Every structure is written in structure tokens, then in C-alpha cells.
Amino acid sequence: MKLCNRLQNLKPSATIVMSSKARELKAQGKDIISLSLGEPDFETPDFIKEAAIQAIKDNYNHYTPVPGFVALREAIAEKFKRDNGLDYSIDQIVVSTGAKQSIYNVMQSLVDEGDEVILPTPYWVSYADIVTLANGKVVEIKTGIEQDFKMTPAQLENAITDKTKVLLYSSPCNPSGSVYSKSELAALVEVIKRYPDLVVISDEIYEHITYEDKITSLASFPEIYNQVVTVNGLSKAFAMTGWRIGYLGANHLIAKGCATLQGQVTSGANAIAQRAAITALKADPSEIQYMVDAFKERRDMVMDIIQDIRGFTVHKPKGAFYIFPDVSDLFGKTLNGVLINNADDLAFYLLEHAHVATVSGVSFGSPNCLRISYAASVENLKEAFKRIKEAINNG
Numbered sequence: 501m502k503l504c505n506r507l508q509n510l511k512p513s514a515t516i517v518m519s520s521k522a523r524e525l526k527a528q529g530k531d532i533i534s535l536s537l538g539e540p541d542f543e544t545p546d547f548i549k550e551a552a553i554q555a556i557k558d559n560y561n562h563y564t565p566v567p568g569f570v571a572l573r574e575a576i577a578e579k580f581k582r583d584n585g586l587d588y589s590i591d592q593i594v595v596s597t598g599a600k601q602s603i604y605n606v607m608q609s610l611v612d613e614g615d616e617v618i619l620p621t622p623y624w625v626s627y628a629d630i631v632t633l634a635n636g637k638v639v640e641i642k643t644g645i646e647q648d649f650k651m652t653p654a655q656l657e658n659a660i661t662d663k664t665k666v667l668l669y670s671s672p673c674n675p676s677g678s679v680y681s682k683s684e685l686a687a688l689v690e691v692i693k694r695y696p697d698l699v700v701i702s703d704e705i706y707e708h709i710t711y712e713d714k715i716t717s718l719a720s721f722p723e724i725y726n727q728v729v730t731v732n733g734l735s736k737a738f739a740m741t742g743w744r745i746g747y748l749g750a751n752h753l754i755a756k757g758c759a760t761l762q763g764q765v766t767s768g769a770n771a772i773a774q775r776a777a778i779t780a781l782k783a784d785p786s787e788i789q790y791m792v793d794a795f796k797e798r799r800d801m802v803m804d805i806i807q808d809i810r811g812f813t814v815h816k817p818k819g820a821f822y823i824f825p826d827v828s829d830l831f832g833k834t835l836n837g838v839l840i841n842n843a844d845d846l847a848f849y850l851l852e853h854a855h856v857a858t859v860s861g862v863s864f865g866s867p868n869c870l871r872i873s874y875a876a877s878v879e880n881l882k883e884a885f886k887r888i889k890e891a892i893n894n895g
């Protein structure tokens with residue numbers, strides 16, 4: 501018996517590998533602080549939970565329309581207009597089991613064997629595997645800390661070939677926390693509009709978790725509106741990772757493709773979670789500001805502490821809840837007898853010696869970096885960074 505070739509090429513998610521290793525050490529009685537996972541440490545707000553309880557009482561027990569309840573798609577259309585200045589009609593919107601499935605659906609709908617999908621590094625771990633599952637070929641655009649982890653228009657232009665189907669990026673970015681400004685996007689639009697068959701997936705799931713300006717949605721540039729798929733979801737902003745609701749807005753062709761695919765795979769997202777999502781999306785974004793304020797406070801605190809860690813070069817993340825230091829100055833050095841050749845070695849060294857779980861940048865396409873999540877309590881963050889500092893500066 502053997503699994504199919506498609507699965508042979510799939511790697512287990514690096515974040516999951518790290519968290520299971522951390523769990524193993526915890527089970528042995530080690531006091532591990534986990535800064536490896538990508539989810540808010542808050543609970544879902546009560547007003548959203550109440551809406552779900554009400555939905556159960558109201559007997560939302562049956563299959564929903566495949567692309568999502570009409571009332572939810574109306575709420576999403578209003579949200580797109582209110583927060584992003586985007587016009588999507590409800591038949592351009594597809595609700596799925598998380599933004600991850602939305603991205604998967606688009607890739608399966610568009611990519612044929614050998615088609616190229618451009619991923620600027622660093623990218624969210626699952627992007628590359630979602631491309632692989634569609635038999636596509638990943639083409640990386642390398643960006644480093646010196647360019648704030650953002651692709652330039654020239655890099656994009658150079659990466660496009662006659663096989664390019666899709667460009668996929670997130671802003672705010674997981675893992676770098678970088679956010680493209682309106683003018684940076686405008687410069688990229690100048691390239692994108694010259695390739696009308698190129699589809700750009702703009703993953704805006706961290707939209708509300710920004711610390712300076714509001715984000716600009718790529719689809720708000722009218723000249724490329726038709727080429728852009730806007731992906732978003734409830735997981736991060738509303739602390740609803742386990743509810744599994746994501747959604748996209750796209751042109752009619754792509755939206756229809758995603759709905760057709762989904763109709764044969766899941767039949768649609770969970771009915772109770774969809775009802776709760778209506779309440780969440782209709783709420784004023786100020787309802788969730790307390791979480792964003794807390795993340796900002798932690799970001800500022802972590803930025804202060806991290807400056808004192810030897811060999812860590814940092815940039816200031818403007819969104820999401822990760823810090824992404826370049827740690828390549830430590831490569832080739834020995835810490836407490838352990839030779840650090842790369843970011844994987846450093847992540848394992850920190851787990852073993854500082855009992856702090858982080859994630860190596862290797863599977864994000866940035867092997868010089870380490871992703872550290874600050875979606876954790878201030879107390880845990882202080883202790884974790886104290887331990888990291890000791891393990892490196894005194895190692």
C-alpha cells in the first residue's frame with residue numbers, strides 16, 4: 501500500500517512539527533514557552549459566541565448554500581465596502597472552511613500542471629504546499645530584511661514568464677509582519693496590469709491587526725480589480741481560529757469555479773459558524789480594538805528587548821503578531837557546544853536550551869530568519885525573551 505505521489509511531495513507544516521516537539525518536551529515535565537503558533541491568545545468575543553448559541557437554538561442544522569448563507573455573503577459584501585472600498589456582489593463571494601480553503605480553492609480552480617505560481621519570500625508556510633497540491637510550480641521572489649521583506653516591481657516583472665498563472669502574497673505578512681503601503685502597491689499595479697491573465701491572490705487575513713496605517717486592498721485599484729482575488733477570514737481578527745470561516749471576493753469566473761469545487765468537497769462551511777460570522781462582521785471594528793492594542797503593546801515591548809540579543813537583526817513589524825529577526829550572523833557559531841549552521845539549528849537550540857519554541861524561517865522561504873510569535877501573555881513574553889537572550893548572549 502502506498503499514498504499517492506501528490507502526497508509524497510507534501511511536507512508536514514513546520515509550525516506543527518515545532519509545536520509537537522514542544523508538546524513532547526512539556527510532557528517530559530519541561531517548562532516550555534511556546535511562541536511558535538499563529539493564533540491569537542484571546543478567546544472569541546462573547547457577542548459572537550452568543551450568536552452561535554442562538555443559531556443552534558434557531559435550528560440552523562441543515563446544509564447551507566455551497567458558497568455560504570446569502571445573509572453572510574451580504575454581510576461580507578458590506579464589510580468589503582465599509583473597510584476596503586471594494587464592490588463585490590454576493591455571487592462574487594464564496595465562504596469556505598477557513599481562508600486556507602479559500603486559497604486552496606482558487607489554486608485548484610486556476611492552476612494546471614506545470615503552471616507557475618509566484619510567492620514572494622517570506623511566505624506563509626502553507627502557500628507552497630497548496631501550490632504543490634495543484635501540481636503547480638513555485639517561483640520564489642527573494643526578499644530580505646534590507647528591503648523590509650517586500651518585493652519590488654522590478655523583481656515581480658523578472659519573475660513573470662509565459663507560464664505564470666498566479667501571484668500570492670499576504671499583507672500584513674505572516675511571517676514578517678510587513679505591510680505594503682498604498683504607493684508600494686500602486687507601483688506593483690503598474691506591472692500587474694500589463695499581464696491581464698495574471699491572477700493575484702491578496703491574502704488580507706491580518707487586515708485588522710495593523711499598528712500604523714490601515715491596509716490598502718489590492719483590488720481597490722480599478723485597473724486590476726478583475727485580476728485580484730481578495731481573501732480574508734475570521735480567524736485572526738476575531739480570535740476564531742477553531743470556527744473555520746474564511747471567504748473570498750473575486751470575479752464571477754473564479755468565484756463560480758471555487759463554488760463548484762467546494763460543492764464536491766465540503767458542500768459548504770459549518771452553518772452555526774456562518775451565522776456567528778454574520779454578527780462578527782457586522783460589528784464595528786472598534787469591538788476588537790482591545791486585542792489589536794494588546795498586540796501593539798507586546799510588539800513594542802518585544803522590539804525593545806530583542807535589540808539586546810546578540811546576532812539578531814530586526815525590522816519593525818507593522819502588522820500581524822510575529823517578529824522575524826534575521827539571525828544569519830549566528831551561523832557558523834557555537835553556542836553551549838552546539839554548532840549553529842542555520843535557522844533550523846537555532847530554533848532547535850532555543851527549544852532545548854531556552855525551552856522556548858519558535859519556528860525556523862526555512863519553510864517560509866527565508867532561511868536566514870526565525871519567526872517568533874508575540875500572541876502570548878506579557879509575562880510569558882518577558883520570560884521567553886529573557887531565556888532567549890541568556891541562551892544566545894551567554895552561550
Ligand SMILES: Cc1ncc(COP(=O)(O)O)c(C=O)c1O
Nearest residue numbers: 598599600624670674733735746
Ligand atoms: C497569511 C495567512 N493566511 C491564511 C491563514 C489561514 O487562516 P484560516 O484559519 O482562516 O484558514 C493563515 C493562518 O495562519 C495565515 O497566517
